[in-house]
Amino acid sequence: NAGVMQNPRHLVRRRGQEARLRCSPMKGHSHVYWYRQLPEEGLKFMVYLQKENIIDESGMPKERFSAEFPKEGPSILRIQQVVRGDSAAYFCASSADSNRGQPQHFGDGTRLSIL
Amino acid sequence: RKEVEQDPGPFNVPEGATVAFNCTYSNSASQSFFWYRQDCRKEPKLLMSVYSSGNEDGRFTAQLNRASQYISLLIRDSKLSDSATYLCVVDNAGNMLTFGGGTRLMVKP
Numbered sequence: 001n002a003g004v005m006q007n008p009r010h011l012v013r014r015r016g017q018e019a020r021l022r023c024s025p026m027k028g029h030s031h032v033y034w035y036r037q038l039p040e041e042g043l044k045f046m047v048y049l050q051k052e053n054i055i056d057e058s059g060m061p062k063e064r065f066s067a068e069f070p071k072e073g074p075s076i077l078r079i080q081q082v083v084r085g086d087s088a089a090y091f092c093a094s095s096a097d098s099n100r101g102q103p104q105h106f107g108d109g110t111r112l113s114i115l
Numbered sequence: 116r117k118e119v120e121q122d123p124g125p126f127n128v129p130e131g132a133t134v135a136f137n138c139t140y141s142n143s144a145s146q147s148f149f150w151y152r153q154d155c156r157k158e159p160k161l162l163m164s165v166y167s168s169g170n171e172d173g174r175f176t177a178q179l180n181r182a183s184q185y186i187s188l189l190i191r192d193s194k195l196s197d198s199a200t201y202l203c204v205v206d207n208a209g210n211m212l213t214f215g216g217g218t219r220l221m222v223k224p
Binding site for chain 1: 146147149156157158159160161164202206210211212213214215216217
């Protein structure tokens with residue numbers, strides 16, 4: 001499968017635990033984006049990364065959330081000390097480059113549920 | 116005011132009908148525009164990019180009016196499989212996509 005791969009598809013955590021969401025971009029893509037979709041809402045941008053660099057994290061909550069895209073391996077979105085309000089679908093997208101008009105292709109998403 | 120506004124619908128149409136969705140955006144500096152579709156809160160799938168000259172892909176036609184900051188999507192000869200939520204998406208440069216809330220389409224036999 002050459003598409004954007006996210007895992008796990010579903011993740012259940014208790015309040016206070018940590019959640020780690022992984023994303024492998026499409027083959028040949030070096031730009032990764034994370035979006036969050038809260039229940040009954042639209043998708044909201046969180047962070048844009050290239051290999052080893054955070055380009056734009058203007059959509060990330062200031063606390064508890066972090067993202068990385070290491071030289072080797074998938075991009076990771078990490079949520080520490082999860083709360084009920086973190087329950088959402090988290091989508092990762094990738095693109096080949098940063099040229100204008102370059103479409104982003106989305107993974108299946110991770111549905112995070114906080115008990 | 117939301118950056119990208121869409122009528123949430125639902126639009127209920129019979130098979131074979133023509134249906135049009137509209138979208139307005141607030142940032143006049145927006146650079147790129149797209150329509151995505153999303154089924155039952157699964158991943159968004161790119162339907163088409165939207166160009167200033169307008170573009171067509173089979174039964175789908177997209178139009179962009181930069182002066183009015185308005186984007187449209189026309190679906191001809193609707194199929195049952197067109198039932199989905201259609202997302203108007205704007206790229207304000209910097210590769211951060213801004214999504215509208217979506218317009219829900221229900222095509223009925």
